[in-house]
Amino acid sequence: xNPRSRKALEFVLDNLVWFMLVFVLIVFSLFVPNxxxxxxxxNIIEASSVLGVMSIGLSLVIIAGHxxxxxxxxxxxxxxxxxxxxxxxxIGMGIQLNxxxxxxxxxxxxxxxxxxxIGAFNGYLVVKVKMSAFxxxxxxxxxxxxxxxxxxxxxxxxxxxxxxxxFAIQRLAGLPLTAWIAVACFVLFSLIxxxxxxxxxxxxxxxxxxxTFRAGIRVNRNLVIAFVLAGAIxxxxxxxxxxxxxxxxxxxxxxxxxxxxxxxxxxxxxxKGGVGTLxxxxxxxxxxxxxxxxxxxxxxxxxYTQVIHGLLVLAAVLLDAFKQTIRQRLA
Amino acid sequence: xxxxxxxxxNVTKNYGAIQALRGISFSIGKGEVVALLGDNGAGKxxxxxxxxGGLEPSSGRMLFEGKEFLAKxxxxxxxxxxxxxxxxxxxxxxxxxxxxxxxxxxxxxxVLGIPILDERAMEAVVGKALASAGTRIPxxxxxxxxxxxxxxxxxxxxxxxHWGGKLVLLDEPFAxxxxxxxxxxxxxxxxxxxxxxxxxxxxxxxxxAFQVADRIVVIRQGVVAGDVARNKTSPDAVINMITGETLAxxxxxx
Numbered sequence: 001x002n003p004r005s006r007k008a009l010e011f012v013l014d015n016l017v018w019f020m021l022v023f024v025l026i027v028f029s030l031f032v033p034n035x036x037x038x039x040x041x042x043n044i045i046e047a048s049s050v051l052g053v054m055s056i057g058l059s060l061v062i063i064a065g066h067x068x069x070x071x072x073x074x075x076x077x078x079x080x081x082x083x084x085x086x087x088x089x090x091i092g093m094g095i096q097l098n099x100x101x102x103x104x105x106x107x108x109x110x111x112x113x114x115x116x117x118i119g120a121f122n123g124y125l126v127v128k129v130k131m132s133a134f135x136x137x138x139x140x141x142x143x144x145x146x147x148x149x150x151x152x153x154x155x156x157x158x159x160x161x162x163x164x165x166x167f168a169i170q171r172l173a174g175l176p177l178t179a180w181i182a183v184a185c186f187v188l189f190s191l192i193x194x195x196x197x198x199x200x201x202x203x204x205x206x207x208x209x210x211x212t213f214r215a216g217i218r219v220n221r222n223l224v225i226a227f228v229l230a231g232a233i234x235x236x237x238x239x240x241x242x243x244x245x246x247x248x249x250x251x252x253x254x255x256x257x258x259x260x261x262x263x264x265x266x267x268x269x270x271x272k273g274g275v276g277t278l279x280x281x282x283x284x285x286x287x288x289x290x291x292x293x294x295x296x297x298x299x300x301x302x303x304y305t306q307v308i309h310g311l312l313v314l315a316a317v318l319l320d321a322f323k324q325t326i327r328q329r330l331a
Numbered sequence: 332x333x334x335x336x337x338x339x340x341n342v343t344k345n346y347g348a349i350q351a352l353r354g355i356s357f358s359i360g361k362g363e364v365v366a367l368l369g370d371n372g373a374g375k376x377x378x379x380x381x382x383x384g385g386l387e388p389s390s391g392r393m394l395f396e397g398k399e400f401l402a403k404x405x406x407x408x409x410x411x412x413x414x415x416x417x418x419x420x421x422x423x424x425x426x427x428x429x430x431x432x433x434x435x436x437x438x439x440x441x442v443l444g445i446p447i448l449d450e451r452a453m454e455a456v457v458g459k460a461l462a463s464a465g466t467r468i469p470x471x472x473x474x475x476x477x478x479x480x481x482x483x484x485x486x487x488x489x490x491x492x493h494w495g496g497k498l499v500l501l502d503e504p505f506a507x508x509x510x511x512x513x514x515x516x517x518x519x520x521x522x523x524x525x526x527x528x529x530x531x532x533x534x535x536x537x538x539x540a541f542q543v544a545d546r547i548v549v550i551r552q553g554v555v556a557g558d559v560a561r562n563k564t565s566p567d568a569v570i571n572m573i574t575g576e577t578l579a580x581x582x583x584x585x
Contacts, residue, residue, distance in 0.1 A: 195447050197437045200430060207425035214385065214421045215434040216406035274425035328477065 006330060013323050017267055017283040024287060028294045035297055042174045048289035049182035050075075050241050052282060054256060055263045056189050057233030059281050062264060063193070064226045065206035065273030066126060066133035070140035071234040072257035074118050076148045076248075078111035078238030083157035083248030085110065086164060090247065092157040100163040107164055111239035112232040118144060119231020123224035141257070149250050156249040160242060168243045178240050185233070190278040202226055206273030262309050263288050266316040288312070335394075336361045336498055336529040337382070342391035343553075344377055351377045353553035354391065359498065359529040364520060366544035366561075367533045370573055373550045375533045376418060379500050382531075383415040384408035396497070406435075412497035416487050416504050418533075424476035428468055431475055432457045432490055460493045461485075465515060480507035492519050498529040505539065517543045537566045551575050 012019060029036035054071050061068040086107055088094035097103045122140055126133045167177040193199035201222050205212045213219045242248050267284030269276030288309065295305055335358040344352040352374045359365050369375050380386040382393070384402030393400045395411060402408035405415070422431050429450070438453050439446035457471055466485040468478065475483060484507045491499050501520070505513045520543050524530050534540055540547055541561060549557035549572040557564075557572035 197439060197446055197448060200426070200437060200448060201435070204423040204426055204430065204434060207423035208421070211421035211423050212434065214383075214405045214415065214417065215436075216404075216409040217435040218406065274423070330477075 009326075010330065013326060014277075015280070016319065016323065017280050017287065021283045021287045021290070024290055028290065032294050032297050035294060038174065040293060040297075042179075044286060044289045044293050045183075046176055046179045047292070048285045049179045050237050050244065050253075051256060051259055051263060051288070052182040052285040053185050053240060054234055054237040055260045055267070055281050055285055056185055056278060057230035057237075058260050059264050059267070059269050059276060059278060060189070060193075060202065060226050060233075061133070061230045062269055062271060063206050063273060063276050064202045064223060065209060066223065066226070067137060067271075068119075068122065068133065068227065068230045068234075069137040069257060070118060070122060070144055071230060071237070071260060072253055072255075073141050073144035073148065074115045074231055074234040075238035075241060075256065076251075076253045077118070077144050078114045078235040079242040079245075079248040079252050080148045080152055080157070080238075080250070081114050082107045082111050082164075082239055082242045083160065084151065086161045087157035087247050088159045088161070090157040090159075091152060091155050092159065092247070094161075096161070100161075103161050103163045104167075108236070108239055111242075112235040115231040115233070115235025115238065116228050117231070119228040119234075120224065122231065123227030126227065127220040127223050148252075152248070152250045154250050156247060158247040160246045164243060165246055167240075168246075178243055181236075181240065185236070186278055186282045193278055198222065198225070203274055206275075208274075259288060259309065262313045262316075265313050268316075268320065270320065284316075334361060335359065336363075336396060337400075338394040339378075339382075340392050340394070342378070342381060342388045342393065344374070344381060344386065345389045350553055352381075352388070355550065355553070355555055357548050357555055357558055359531060361497075361529055362524050362527045363546065364524045364530040364532065364544045366540035366547050367531055367550065368535075368537075368540055368547060368569060368573055369550035369556075373573075374553045375550055376502055378550070379415065379417075379502050379531070379533060382408070382498075383413060383500055409435075409496070413500065414491045414494055414496045414498070415500040416491050416502065418502040418506065420483055420487060422475050422483055422486065425474060427474055428461075428471045428478075428486060429453050429457050431486060432460070432493070436494070456493075460489050464489045464492065464519065481509055481512055484508055485512060488516055488519060492523055495523065495526065495528055499523060499531070501530065501532040503533055503535065505534070505536075513539070537569065540569070541566060549573055 054075060058068055058071050084091055085093055085095050086103060097106060118140060122133070122137050125131055125136045170177050172180055193202070201212065201217050205217070205219055205222060209219060241253055245252065263284040264281055265271065266287060267276065267281035269281060291308060291312070292305060295302065295308070338358040340356050342352060342355045343350065355378060367375050367378070377386065381388045384405040384407055387403065400411065402411065402413070423434065433453050438449045440449050454471055461468060466489055468482055475486070484504065488504060505516055508516060517539065520530055520532065532543065544561050546558070546560050547564060547569055548555060549569060551573060556575065557569070
């Protein structure tokens with residue numbers, strides 16, 4: 001094989017999920033009535049913003065060779081905290097700040113701090129007590145959701161302060177600002193993972209933790225930071241969720257975790273750690289979202305969504321194995 | 332021997348009731364190559380890990396450049412100038428050759444105060460280092476998982492030659508290398524020692540020890556069973572020290 005076609009093949013392999021996304025969009029545009037509209041595409045991006053942000057945090061931890069099952073519950077807790085503080089009906093306390101815009105950074109900081117604290121707790125236990133991240137974050141997944149029920153008493157908060165709601169209403173180039181926030185997060189964290197020593201170290205820790213420790217990389221510190229980031233980013237996802245629904249309910253975001261896992265795996269992140277890129281994850285998120293939209297447009301019962309998502313994850317894993325064999329032949 | 336670089340005094344290591352090291356004392360001079368020999372389970376790898384900061388000794392003390400020294404982590408050992416090549420390779424196979432070469436010591440440039448990896452500068456350094464060592468790897472951007480065992484070990488060896496430091500510990504560095512690469516590896520060791528760097532090499536192969544070492548230290552059952560200059564002993568005498576049949580030819584322990 002000549003170097004040029006080899007390079008082309010490697011490029012396709014590296015960006016396979018983007019090609020899949022384009023392929024799926026073309027097929028749907030051709031065969032699903034009313035699919036090919038700018039509004040639909042904008043909707044796909046908009047609908048995927050919460051899931052997308054959550055997937056970023058999850059990816060960081062998985063790439064570093066660990067696991068965070070708590071992101072969904074953390075997002076719910078952050079949303080509920082913001083809801084209780086800044087909603088005016090239901091269980092909302094309706095706190096007002098002057099000037100109004102001050103509520104935006106304050107609510108965002110609170111949401112991310114809530115997430116960051118739980119992330120730090122997870123990270124500390126994983127690193128210091130050396131317990132399995134799977135078990136610790138599974139516990140967090142359960143108790144944090146419980147905490148949401150406790151602080152809300154099972155009730156909901158409605159009517160989020162308009163100054164915060166503004167992000168869901170104000171549009172830029174046809175997309176609400178919440179969607180732009182998700183896109184900006186992907187760009188930012190893609191750069192961090194690809195271009196900074198911190199990102200490089202996370203990838204290497206996921207590949208061979210012993211080797212990075214021997215090389216003098218501060219593995220524990222990096223891992224705790226990854227967990228804190230995953231928590232804080234989940235908090236941001238919760239903030240977006242509260243804005244989208246203009247409040248918070250006790251069961252807000254249930255099921256997001258599995259969609260986030262699906263997106264991460266479809267996006268090419270290996271659950272074994274050390275492999276995967278964030279642009280790929282974003283493509284995975286968009287792929288899920290475009291399939292959901294197609295199901296809605298075709299008028300299929302929503303129950304099919306889960307079956308299709310499951311099969312998609314399976315296909316992604318098979319594809320990953322296939323990619324590995326091709327790469328081995330290339331080398 | 333010139334002035335001692337690292338001195339070990341009665342270093343022990345217990346795992347519960349099991350004594351892996353029962354009191355090791357020896358020293359390494361600047362620019363000296365010491366071959367550490369011993370049967371399986373004699374405690375060689377444990378000793379290397381204690382010097383390199385992967386394990387803490389149960390008792391005893393070490394002097395590095397005349398000062399009390401104890402590395403709690405490999406990072407501390409590295410900062411002091413001790414490089415280690417481990418028996419089980421310490422490479423991240425999921426990233427490319429360049430990333431592995433610079434693991435933990437990446438070249439960065441600041442953009443708005445944020446450190447950004449300088450890939451081009453790093454690739455140039457690696458290309459030069461590998462070329463001067465005569466190692467051929469098709470692309471520095473291939474992930475290490477796609478490279479052969481020999482190529483991987485060559486990367487590790489070139490890494491320590493490049494970073495140098497003051498003391499290099501090699502735990503069976505040639506296990507996966509072919510004849511020609513081993514010869515080159517031994518040359519590299521001499522070259523490194525000539526720069527005044529102390530080298531400790533663990534090996535099972537008597538011939539390698541005699542080719543490269545200035546001094547041979549034999550460990551048996553957690554103690555130093557022999558510490559002799561290479562030109563004052565013979566392979567047969569060393570084998571006897573390893574198996575413990577006699578102590579003939581052994582110098583004063585410690």
